[in-house]
Each structure stands twice: as structure tokens, then as C-alpha cells.
Amino acid sequence: MKTRFTISLMLVMALAACAKQAANVTMVGADRDAHGCIGSAGYSWCEKTAQCERPWELALKENVELSANQFSQFCKN
Numbered sequence: 001m002k003t004r005f006t007i008s009l010m011l012v013m014a015l016a017a018c019a020k021q022a023a024n025v026t027m028v029g030a031d032r033d034a035h036g037c038i039g040s041a042g043y044s045w046c047e048k049t050a051q052c053e054r055p056w057e058l059a060l061k062e063n064v065e066l067s068a069n070q071f072s073q074f075c076k077n
Helices: 002-023 055-062 068-075
Strands: 044-046 051-053
Touching: 044 068, 051 055, 055 068
Parallel strands: none
Antiparallel strands: 044 051
């Protein structure tokens, strides 16, 4: 009987510890900016296209050089 109680208590403590850790975890993709762009996925807001863009995809689509400076110049309205 004492063994069952001890095992049950240990199980409850283990489950409680897991629940506390899960509450502190930030979900992937939860870093949206004011425009809704997910920075961790490579998206940044582009005024010119009025949507979230990935610089490397925009460079291919618009045939411009892939650089932070070019992205900034292209996306300025």
C-alpha cells in the first residue's frame, strides 16, 4: 500500500513538472510583427508589394540583387 502511494505521488509530481515546462515554451512562428510577418520564417514587410516577403524570393521574382540594401530600396514606397 505504501509503495502504491509513493509511486502515485511520484507520477503526479512528474506530470506537474511537465505541465510547468510546457507553459514557458514559445510556439514556433509566434513572432509576428505589426504587419503579421513571421520574422523567424524569413518574412519582412514590403511597402511596395503591400505584403510579407522573403528577400531571396523577392529577388528572384523581381530580378534584383539579393542584399539587405536592395530589399530596402525595392520595398520603399
